[in-house]
Amino acid sequence: MEILSQMWSLLGLLTVLQNVLPSQLLSLLHSLYESLQDLLSPYSYFEIPEFNGYCGVELNDLYRHVHLYLNAVNHSTASACRRLTLSRSPSSNRISFAVAPNHTVHDTFNNHSLSWTHHVDAVQDSLEEKRSFTLRFPKRHRHVLLSSYLSHITSRAEEFERVSRERRLFTNNNGSGSFEPGWVSVPFRHPSTFETLALEPDLKKQIKDDLTAFASGKEFYHRVGRAWKRGYLLHGPPGSGKSSLIAAMANFLCYDVYDLELTKVSDNSELRSLLIQTTNRSIIVIEDIDCSVDLTADRTKKKNASKSKKHKTTSFSGSGCDDGSRVTLSGLLNFTDGLWSCCGEESEKLPWGGVARDV
Incomplete structure (x- = not known):
């Protein structure tokens, strides 16, 4: 009872001061109180708003990473927060966890408690609503741990986003009707996995190890000065499992699939435009390469054109390697291995999973 009486007395005093003292003085006292509290507190507080800037028109990417990171944490330890918000989109069976408004979730990093x-x-x-996350961090360790902790959040968030997002199967259209040349997509839900694939165990392990090394090999590719891409050439008769292997690779890596139909591509410029529209973390499949592009005649035609010019003949049959009027082997190789191969350097992308012609 004595404690309650003192609390009521304090509240009464605050009410009287609020009515008597001017608002400027109250604001000053409040600022001094917060400064004293920050000085005595063993924690530092960092606010991460949903939008950057005063007007709040630019999304804060760090806010999105924190949201994904806490989603991943709550997936693994649902008891980390006392109250969670659950949601599920119509196109996915995955349940999304989020920290409920004005609630706190606790975390640990390098044996330090954070919230x-x-x-x-x-x-x-x-x-409208104004959203933000506030990080409570040990004050004496913030200069040592803060940068590494935020890097840990970004890495974990990107990995969670890669695994949990809905994957898509893309195909290119030829610009007919009301569509512009580009990609159209549907959800990718192929059931094939390495566990269900009929493949020799040693070869299966070799492919999985190679894919794992590629997916985690960003630093290696940068160190040796190569674009972070990987190519596979598959060959076999119909029904031998080429498409199932590609689907298993996509499910293993959690990548999107781009099925490139070369017969719908008019020239090398359109091919380059299509390929640079592909997203990170994707497998590009080019089927029937040997019957979709001229594999042997380009250099011969260019040589014949050169001879015709020497004889002052202005007209000749066929076109040269790089005339841009059709898709050529040169144009395809320039993207996969030439200067354009650096497109999407910061991505985990298999640039073309070539499926040889079915025979």
Whole structure:
């Protein structure tokens, strides 16, 4: 009872001061109190708003990473937060976890205790909400741990996003009708996996090890000065399992699949435009390469054209290697191994999973 009486007395005193003292003085006292509290507190606080800038028009990528990171943490330890918000999109069976508004989730990093609080405040005279995360961090370790902890969050968030996102199967259209040349997609839900694939165990292990090394080999590719891409050439009769192997690779890596139909591509420029539209973490499949491009005649035609020019003949049959009027082997190789191969350097991308002609 004595404690309650003292609390009521304090509240009464605060009410009197609020009515007597001017608002400027109250604001000053409040600032001094917060400064004293920050000075005595063993923690530092960092706010991460949903939008950058004063007007709040640019999305804060770090906010998205924190949201994904806490989603991943709550997937593995659902008891990390006292209250969670659960959701599921119509196109996915995966349940998404999120920290409920104005609740806190605890985390540990290098044996240090941290906490995240999800703030959601209503904007005055508006239906919109202002969202942010506040990180409580040990003050004496913030200069040593903060940078590495944020890097850990980004890495974990990107990995969780890669594994949990809905994968897509893309195919190129030829610009007919109301569509512009580009890609159209549907959800990729092929059931093939390495566990269900009929393949020799040693070869299966070799492929999986190679894919794992590629997916985690960013630093190696940069160190040797090569674009972070990988190529496979598959050959075999119909029904031998080429498409199933590609689907198993996509499911193993959690990559999208781009099925490139070369017969719908008019020239090398359109081919290059299509390939640079592909996203990170994808497998590009080019079927029937040997019957879709001229593999042998390009250099011969260029040589014949050169001879015709020497004899002052201005007209000749056929076109040269790089005239741009059709898709050539030169144009395909220039993207996979030439200067254009650096497109998407920061990505985990298999540039072309070539499936040889079915015989």
